[in-house]
């Protein structure tokens with residue numbers, strides 16, 4: 001398997017899969033792509049629930065959205081996307097509101113009409129109260145005022161981070177999206193949707209090049225001694241784990257998912273319902289059949305698949321989902337990046353390798369850039385299109 005191997009990509013998520021596709025398609029080189037999980041797709045993986053025929057996203061809802069034309073052009077080669085537009089609702093104090101905050105949210109919350117100018121005035125009311133916010137709570141109040149903060153942000157944030165917003169740094173948020181119109185879409189990007197034939201088909205097509213060899217259920221740690229020294233390793237796993245945490249472990253937040261099949265056609269009438277109240281232990285419920293209203297069969301069934309999402313502390317063995325951006329972790333990351341530079345046949349990328357939260361489009365953009373910047377020149381080739 002490793003004889004004469006020149007390219008090894010660790011991690012078959014969107015980042016590793018794009019890199020492998022580029023190596024095979026542009027360089028015409030054999031590439032081995034491994035993943036310790038039993039499937040490709042990383043956190044974007046989806047599968048069809050055998051009981052209901054509903055496509056479920058195994059690691060939480062994934063909606064593709066982008067404003068980056070290069071990324072849209074690239075990913076559209078492997079899949080068509082539906083015209084699904086994501087809406088998010090939040091349930092707080094027994095009522096349901098649209099997120100992000102927009103005129104409809106304000107009208108439902110305050111029980112009176114708002115013009116766009118009145119909404120702007122409302123948001124600005126407490127702007128001067130905290131000119132130097134000391135924590136996330138003060139920052140959020142300065143951006144949207146106390147009543148909206150207490151209802152929509154305080155409880156959800158406390159659950160998400162497992163800490164009071166008063167104990168979280170102000171710079172976790174730079175802005176809170178607020179719309180002064182009736183647009184209830186969650187994303188603004190011109191390109192939005194979910195893969196028409198499922199994420200699993202998108203990944204099958206992305207990895208269909210005959211020069212790509214995929215090995216799932218293969219942990220890098222079990223094969224690292226067999227990798228030839230001359231082989232370029234593109235590593236999309238955790239950067240601190242690669243170095244056996246020798247400088248210390250980077251902090252992450254994790255999630256746990258509780259799945260249920262219910263004997264009803266439609267449980268909540270939408271894909272994602274957030275729960276803002278702090279005494280409700282989960283942050284959201286996903287109902288997957290609503291991602292594909294064009295697939296009629298699941299709507300003819302008196303069954304639906306839902307998943308409750310619970311924030312959780314990260315401990316080794318759990319999945320790492322959200323990096324914790326504070327000074328300690330940034331300094332630790334800089335230390336690992338310095339170690340990485342000492343090995344010229346090793347590149348880190350992806351959300352785990354870069355210790356960054358990236359949506360799929362940013363992960364693809366970063367993979368395409370890494371290929372152009374680092375891998376093409378090593379192969380003595382110019383720009384790829």
Ligand SMILES: Cc1cc2nc3c(=O)[nH]c(=O)nc-3n(C[C@H](O)[C@H](O)[C@H](O)COP(=O)(O)OP(=O)(O)OC[C@H]3O[C@@H](n4cnc5c(N)ncnc54)[C@H](O)[C@@H]3O)c2cc1C
Pocket residue numbers: 010011012013014015016034035036037041042043044059060061062063064065218219220221236237238255321322349350351352358359360361363
């Ligand atoms: C709850 C949640 C919801 C999200 N929703 C959206 C959304 O709606 N839209 C959007 O655009 N983005 C969304 N994202 C972000 C999206 O998941 C990421 O952009 C994407 O997964 C990044 O891909 P990646 O390949 O960098 O990482 P991953 O998908 O994590 O892939 C890394 C892979 O490396 C493998 N690996 C790690 N270590 C090893 C090892 N030692 N040996 C072998 N394999 C290894 C892992 O098993 C994994 O499969 C969401 C993220 C979360 C957490």
